[in-house]
Amino acid sequence: MDYTLSKVQIADGVCAVMADTSGFKTARISFSFASNLSESNSEYALLSKLILRSSEDFPDFTQISRRLAELYGATLSSSVMKIGEQQIIKISISFIADRFALDGGSVAENCIGLLSDLIFRPNIKNGSFNLRETESEKRLLLQQIESEKNDKSVYARLRLEQIMFKDELYSLNKYGDAQTIEKITPDSEAQAYLEYLKKAVIRVNIIGKADFDKALLHLKERFASIERSPEKIETAFVLSGEDVKYESETDRVNQGKLVMGFRAGMADCDDNYYSTRVMTDLFGGGTYSKLFKVVREEMSLCYYCSARLISQKGIIFVQSGIDTENEEKAKNAIIAQLEDIKAGNFRDEDLQSSIDSLVNRFGTISDTPEDLDDWFSLQIVTDEMKKPSEYAENIRKVTREDVIAAARRVTLDTVFMLKSSESGEEKTDA
Amino acid sequence: MRKIITNEKLGESYTYIKHSSGLSIYVFPKEGYSSSYAIFGTKYGSIHTCFKRSDKDSFNKIPEGTAHFLEHKLFESEDINADELFAKTGAQSNAYTTFDRTCYLFSCSNNFAENLEILLNFVRSPYFTAETVKKEQGIIAQEINMYKDSPGWQSLFNLLRAVYKNHPVNIDIAGTVDSISQITPETLYTCYNTFYNLNNMVLAVAGDVDAEIVIEKADKILKPTDDISIDTIFEDEPETVVKPYIEEKLSVSVPVFAFGFKEPIKTERSTAEILTKSIILDILASKTSPLYKELLDEGLINSEFEAEYFTGTGFAVTLFSGESSDPKKVAQKIVAETVKIKERGISREDFERSRKKLYGQSIMSFNDIQGIANELVATHFKGDDLFSEFNILSGLTLEDVNKALKNTFNENAHSLSVILPK
Numbered sequence: 001m002d003y004t005l006s007k008v009q010i011a012d013g014v015c016a017v018m019a020d021t022s023g024f025k026t027a028r029i030s031f032s033f034a035s036n037l038s039e040s041n042s043e044y045a046l047l048s049k050l051i052l053r054s055s056e057d058f059p060d061f062t063q064i065s066r067r068l069a070e071l072y073g074a075t076l077s078s079s080v081m082k083i084g085e086q087q088i089i090k091i092s093i094s095f096i097a098d099r100f101a102l103d104g105g106s107v108a109e110n111c112i113g114l115l116s117d118l119i120f121r122p123n124i125k126n127g128s129f130n131l132r133e134t135e136s137e138k139r140l141l142l143q144q145i146e147s148e149k150n151d152k153s154v155y156a157r158l159r160l161e162q163i164m165f166k167d168e169l170y171s172l173n174k175y176g177d178a179q180t181i182e183k184i185t186p187d188s189e190a191q192a193y194l195e196y197l198k199k200a201v202i203r204v205n206i207i208g209k210a211d212f213d214k215a216l217l218h219l220k221e222r223f224a225s226i227e228r229s230p231e232k233i234e235t236a237f238v239l240s241g242e243d244v245k246y247e248s249e250t251d252r253v254n255q256g257k258l259v260m261g262f263r264a265g266m267a268d269c270d271d272n273y274y275s276t277r278v279m280t281d282l283f284g285g286g287t288y289s290k291l292f293k294v295v296r297e298e299m300s301l302c303y304y305c306s307a308r309l310i311s312q313k314g315i316i317f318v319q320s321g322i323d324t325e326n327e328e329k330a331k332n333a334i335i336a337q338l339e340d341i342k343a344g345n346f347r348d349e350d351l352q353s354s355i356d357s358l359v360n361r362f363g364t365i366s367d368t369p370e371d372l373d374d375w376f377s378l379q380i381v382t383d384e385m386k387k388p389s390e391y392a393e394n395i396r397k398v399t400r401e402d403v404i405a406a407a408r409r410v411t412l413d414t415v416f417m418l419k420s421s422e423s424g425e426e427k428t429d430a
Numbered sequence: 431m432r433k434i435i436t437n438e439k440l441g442e443s444y445t446y447i448k449h450s451s452g453l454s455i456y457v458f459p460k461e462g463y464s465s466s467y468a469i470f471g472t473k474y475g476s477i478h479t480c481f482k483r484s485d486k487d488s489f490n491k492i493p494e495g496t497a498h499f500l501e502h503k504l505f506e507s508e509d510i511n512a513d514e515l516f517a518k519t520g521a522q523s524n525a526y527t528t529f530d531r532t533c534y535l536f537s538c539s540n541n542f543a544e545n546l547e548i549l550l551n552f553v554r555s556p557y558f559t560a561e562t563v564k565k566e567q568g569i570i571a572q573e574i575n576m577y578k579d580s581p582g583w584q585s586l587f588n589l590l591r592a593v594y595k596n597h598p599v600n601i602d603i604a605g606t607v608d609s610i611s612q613i614t615p616e617t618l619y620t621c622y623n624t625f626y627n628l629n630n631m632v633l634a635v636a637g638d639v640d641a642e643i644v645i646e647k648a649d650k651i652l653k654p655t656d657d658i659s660i661d662t663i664f665e666d667e668p669e670t671v672v673k674p675y676i677e678e679k680l681s682v683s684v685p686v687f688a689f690g691f692k693e694p695i696k697t698e699r700s701t702a703e704i705l706t707k708s709i710i711l712d713i714l715a716s717k718t719s720p721l722y723k724e725l726l727d728e729g730l731i732n733s734e735f736e737a738e739y740f741t742g743t744g745f746a747v748t749l750f751s752g753e754s755s756d757p758k759k760v761a762q763k764i765v766a767e768t769v770k771i772k773e774r775g776i777s778r779e780d781f782e783r784s785r786k787k788l789y790g791q792s793i794m795s796f797n798d799i800q801g802i803a804n805e806l807v808a809t810h811f812k813g814d815d816l817f818s819e820f821n822i823l824s825g826l827t828l829e830d831v832n833k834a835l836k837n838t839f840n841e842n843a844h845s846l847s848v849i850l851p852k
Binding site for chain 1: 440461462463464465513514516517518519520521522523537538539540565568569570572573575576578579580581637681682683684686716717718719720722723726727729732733734753783784786787788789790791793794796797798799852
């Protein structure tokens with residue numbers, strides 16, 4: 001989809017990114033807030049939920065939900081992410097384009113108004129959030145942290161992060177921690193809200209068709225009364241791992257989960273980004289990758305075995321679900337595949353497949369408002385505004401030598417294995 | 431035969447082609463889109479375990495999980511591997527098996543014609559040997575084990591086992607480690623030759639696509655197949671459930687549940703009926719409802735809670751799922767609320783609000799080429815067209831919904847499935 005891209009400064013550390021297009025049936029607006037990982041993660045994560053629970057104008061979420069239904073099923077959502085050593089809180093609304101409104105009103109204008117009311121006119125009375133709602137959302141947040149453990153591959157990755165980044169901010173959970181959450185009060189949360197609006201780096205995305213001038217004016221008014229002092233967004237990069245750390249746990253699960261954490265040898269998120277991205281994909285991306293071809297197809301060890309680059313921290317995670325007794329076999333095979341790339345043992349056609357596949361994926365991003373929105377939100381940490389097509393062009397330039405050099409910068413740092421205590425047993429219940 | 435189907439209000443249209451090979455083809459161009467999506471599917475899923483071809487006398491009974499196994503194996507042929515071919519073009523390819531269909535797909539922003547050729551070719555080139563079947567058993571066994579640790583998946587399938595006595599919706603889509611070990615190359619050929627008949631299949635493409643290219647490739651690759659019909663045999667299913675409660679222990683921190691009322695037994699449900707039930711569930715249990723607020727205020731649910739109309743060939747459940755420290759109490763409250771709503775009926779205000787929401791959601795679904803192509807396949811197998819949901823919605827009345835409400839939520843036919851921590 002073609003779109004016209006522009007960026008406008010709204011206030012200190014606040015910008016609006018607009019992708020203007022009539023090609024979609026919907027439009028989307030999002031607020032992304034970035035702050036360095038810290039003990040305040042808990043309070044900010046709670047904010048992401050509390051401000052969608054009620055507001056000065058809407059006494060409870062039932063009223064908010066009914067308003068959304070009346071706006072033709074507009075969908076409101078919030079998410080918490082960890083990008084590099086930043087916590088990102090994102091609040092977004094998607095809605096149908098104005099031309100489909102049955103009563104002639106502007107859905108876009110109403111939705112921008114609703115979203116901004118929820119964010120800027122929270123349900124704070126006498127310097128305090130509502131007690132019952134604060135307690136309820138605390139419980140939900142605690143449960144969310146607990147239920148992350150229900151997904152064993154997520155659990156294994158989080159455990160690896162705790163071990164690998166023991167002395168780095170990256171070890172912090174994006175939702176915060178249970179102890180800090182327990183201590184939050186309606187007063188302290190209201191304080192955190194005020195502080196957050198001042199210090200978070202903020203990006204507002206508007207994707208689709210809207211009265212952009214009116215929206216910008218509205219945003220400028222909202223921020224005019226806030227004394228902004230945005231913090232400097234930073235992430236520490238560690239170039240290489242030293243001695244390989246290893247830990248394991250045993251749980252009553254059917255399948256073991258292996259996670260391996262590598263340092264990618266990047267000094268910052270732009271350092272050799274494109275070659276490292278292609279190398280990681282050739283290592284453990286699509287069906288042409290080393291891990292898929294050897295560990296899955298040749299050795300039949302697993303259903304999935306993949307590698308993922310987190311460029312904002314300069315690390316690579318390899319994850320696989322395997323039978324516990326195959327741990328050594330799988331680990332050795334994974335390391336051997338990386339060594340193969342370092343030695344240049346890969347086919348030109350597989351490298352080309354990797355490049356084509358990445359270019360193809362960049363090519364599909366502009367065809368949904370959600371993907372475009374996510375794409376520009378993530379660039380909040382680098383304060384960039386690059387189109388997916390610019391990335392695609394740079395990916396195309398990566399050579400065999402670049403990939404070998406990128407692989408040679410990679411070092412294994414930490415291995416975590418979640419072992420199954422009932423390997424090979426068939427359950428008989430249900 | 432060729433037909434253009436247009437919807438003025440949505441500003442969309444697509445072409446339907448009954449190809450000379452027997453295949454039904456849908457082409458849905460989306461102006462301005464730079465990528466395309468194609469899906470090639472057969473009306474064959476995990477519930478088709480016992481069937482008979484119209485040109486044969488005997489019935490076939492096959493191991494659980496065969497449709498899914500076949501899906502995995504089709505990517506490989508004697509001389510070509512579909513993954514490798516797609517890798518050369520840069521397309522993202524995949525496949526999935528549900529209760530009642532198997533689909534092969536790709537998405538791409540370049541080389542559409544070439545990718546379509548690969549898709550049509552590999553799905554039409556079965557190649558199964560004892561050796562390749564054996565190798566796949568290891569990979570699929572790991573896939574089955576992965577799902578065994580997934581509490582959401584297990585709670586759903588346990589519920590289906592508690593609700594359905596005979597209908598094969600109660601078996602796992604991938605089968606079991608034991609059932610897939612019984613699969614042989616002959617099993618796969620039997621199923622392929624039955625269900626992968628082009629008359630039982632559909633091709634849908636959407637995005638930056640052109641009907642002429644699709645027809646050209648279909649003409650080149652697809653050879654006519656005999657127009658056979660297939661009878662699938664389902665044993666009679668009682669209106670009551672097997673058991674009201676089922677539980678399993680997994681390594682979870684918060685209990686996970688699925689609760690459902692068994693709907694009256696019938697083979698197919700119309701789009702209008704499914705829409706009506708969706709409105710009822712929306713009013714009863716979505717975030718706009720008093721029930722949701724009550725459950726949340728009492729700390730009984732979290733934001734994972736949702737209600738959906740879960741249906742396919744021969745089965746339908748009004749399904750409520752989520753995480754809760756006390757699933758039994760959640761189920762009690764849902765039952766109590768269904769009794770109340772049936773007594774007092776649905777109000778006009780609630781009905782109009784819910785309909786407006788569904789109207790918006792229906793429009794939104796035409797943004798996404800992946801959703802469009804998948805929905806084209808689903809509606810084709812139901813014998814419906816893609817715009818019918820949007821069209822029916824404006825004609826639906828409050829009286830229709832209140833009438834349907836009377837036959838929903840049978841107090842004597844519900845089950846609760848719970849996954850408890852070990």
